[in-house]
Structure formats: C-alpha cells, structure tokens
Ligand SMILES: NC(=O)C1=CN([C@@H]2O[C@H](COP(=O)(O)OP(=O)(O)OC[C@H]3O[C@@H](n4cnc5c(N)ncnc54)[C@H](O)[C@@H]3O)[C@@H](O)[C@H]2O)C=CC1
C-alpha cells in the first residue's frame with residue numbers, strides 16, 4: 001500500500017518557532033509528554049529538566065527526525081533549561097497511591113511547585129506556565145503567589161491543565177451513548193479534583209439522559225483519576241492519557257501564541273467568573289491568543305442540576321485556592 005507522506009517546510013525565522021521546557025521530564029507523564037511535544041512542529045527547542053535522568057530522555061527523544069533541538073538538564077542547569085522558554089509545562093511531583101486524594105499530595109508537591117515557579121519567575125518571567133502537578137486547584141494559586149512576590153505575575157499566562165477531564169468526558173459519554181468519542185465535545189468546568197470537576201452535559205447532545213445514567217456518568221468523569229490509580233495499584237496515576245492531554249493543551253497554547261484563530265480549550269485560570277464570591281481561579285473555556293488568555297468564556301446556559309454542582313465545586317475550590325495562597329505566605 002502506498003502511503004502519502006505530508007511534507008512541510010520550516011524556517012528558523014518562522015513565527016511558529018518556540019522553546020518549550022518540561023519540568024519533571026523523566027517522570028511517568030514527563031517522558032511520553034516529551035515524546036508527543038517532539039512531534040509538535042511548533043516546538044523547535046525542547047528543553048527537558050528533571051532532578052535526574054532528563055539527559056537520557058533527551059538523547060532518546062532527540063533521534064526522532066522532527067525539526068527541533070532537544071536538550072536535557074540536571075538541577076545545576078535549571079537556569080539554562082528555562083532561559084528563553086515560551087512555554088513551561090510542569091508535571092514534577094509525586095502521584096497518588098490508592099486511598100489518597102489529590103489533596104494528600106499537597107505537602108510534598110507544594111514546595112516542589114513553589115521552587116520551580118521561583119526559578120521560572122527568575123529565568124523565564126514571560127513564559128506561559130502550564131501546571132500539571134497535583135493538586136492543581138492549589139498548585140496554580142501557589143505559582144500565582146510566587147510570581148506576584150517577584151513582581152512578574154501575568155494572569156494571562158498561567159494555566160492549570162484540566163484537559164484530561166475533557167478527554168475522559170468525551171470518552172465516557174461516548175461509551176454511554178454508543179457514539180464515536182472523536183465527535184463528542186464536552187465542556188468541563190470548575191477545577192481538577194472530585195466534586196470540583198463539572199462536565200456540562202446539558203450543552204451536549206446528551207441532555208436527556210435519565211437522572212440515574214447522568215449521575216453515574218458525571219461521577220465517572222469526576223473520579224476517573226481514581227480508576228487509573230486503583231488499576232495501577234500503587235504504581236502511580238494516569239501518565240499516558242495525561243501526556244496526551246498535556247500535549248494537546250500545550251499545542252493549543254502554542255497555536256494561540258502563533259496567532260491562530262479560535263483556539264479554545266477549558267483551563268483552570270485566574271478567572272473573573274466568580275471572583276466576587278471569592279473564587280479567584282476557575283476552569284472554563286478559554287480562548288488562547290498571542291498573549292496567552294485572550295478571553296475567559298462564561299459558562300453559558302446551565303441546567304438546574306449543573307447550577308447545584310457548580311455551587312458545590314465553588315465551596316471546595318475556595319478552600320483549595322486559599323490553601324495554596326496561605327502556603328506561600330507561610331513558606332515564601
Ligand atoms: N493535571 C492532571 O490532570 C494530572 C496531574 N497528575 C500529576 O502529575 C504529577 C506527576 O505525575 P507522574 O509523572 O505520574 O509522577 P512521577 O513520579 O512518575 O514523575 C514525577 C517526576 O517529577 C520529578 N521531580 C520531582 N521533584 C522535582 C523537582 N523539584 N524538579 C524537577 N523534577 C522533579 C521526579 O524526579 C519525576 O521524574 C503528580 O503530581 C500527579 O498527581 C497526574 C495525572 C493527571
């Protein structure tokens with residue numbers, strides 16, 4: 001069979017030439033994420049950093065013949081890893097084991113994310129920063145506080161990556177409705193843990209599911225991470241699906257930076273939607289542009305049931321966000 005291979009031309013002066021740094025690149029997410037980013041033609045400089053092992057991942061990934069340079073860095077070269085980065089993706093930190101909540105990761109991951117945020121603020125203050133490390137509802141506010149303390153906070157350039165919830169929603173809704181998940185688009189809003197994850201099924205073609213089916217579907221989307229944690233049985237949490245989610249979200253940020261039109265993905269961002277109620281960060285659809293966040297979309301029309309879910313999500317989010325802010329105040 002003859003397969004037509006698409007050819008593209010590249011120029012080193014192209015407006016679509018970006019340095020992307022992955023912090024935690026030797027991890028379960030970091031490795032496949034680095035692979036997928038090597039396949040993104042907008043990434044011309046892929047910078048892989050970890051406490052150890054990143055040079056090995058870089059050597060491996062660098063043999064893939066796409067038009068990018070790949071370099072691996074150990075802690076003594078963190079500055080070099082970050083300098084000139086347009087986008088920084090952070091999957092550094094420990095994952096869950098069965099029986100743990102994402103919040104149980106706070107004690108370990110808060111300081112990891114704080115320290116990486118300090119380095120990012122010092123060496124790449126204009127980069128878009130995409131946070132994967134859990135608990136996202138708290139680690140994103142931690143990064144914001146660190147950048148504020150250094151006078152470099154740009155709310156348009158900080159993102160909590162909630163794309164895995166979007167992928168799961170597409171997959172799980174398709175399983176219930178017996179449709180092709182590729183065509184299922186579900187907006188997921190709120191945050192990234194349990195009840196803070198709110199899929200807006202009323203805005204899909206599946207608004208008339210009976211209450212029992214709907215509730216089971218929503219529960220599966222909210223607790224999809226637990227399915228993987230339990231199946232991996234102590235060996236970690238989602239890595240491969242998360243790498244795909246992270247690559248998709250990073251790709252969308254790059255598309256936005258490159259000035260492409262109508263780049264829209266849900267993300268947990270510094271949001272005006274519920275600030276007057278004390279919820280400073282909230283995930284909703286975001287249009288991505290050359291300066292990062294171009295527009296934070298409102299939630300649109302909600303069912304009464306979704307209104308209730310959002311109310312519950314906000315109560316937990318306020319506490320999760322406050323915990324991150326307090327952590328930086330107490331442990332600057
Ligand atoms: N946002 C989301 O949807 C998801 C988030 N996660 C979170 O992503 C994080 C990473 O998960 P995995 O890759 O499975 O864990 P992992 O343990 O396999 O990898 C983590 C990597 O981070 C590195 N690391 C630790 N401290 C570091 C530091 N100070 N600087 C640089 N690198 C450092 C480790 O050396 C390791 O290579 C966890 O917190 C997990 O909960 C996981 C799945 C989905």
Ligand SMILES: O=C([O-])CC(=O)C(=O)O
Nearest residue numbers: 096134164225226237238
């Ligand atoms: O469940 C976890 O701990 C990892 C995660 O965030 C997810 O899979 O959504």
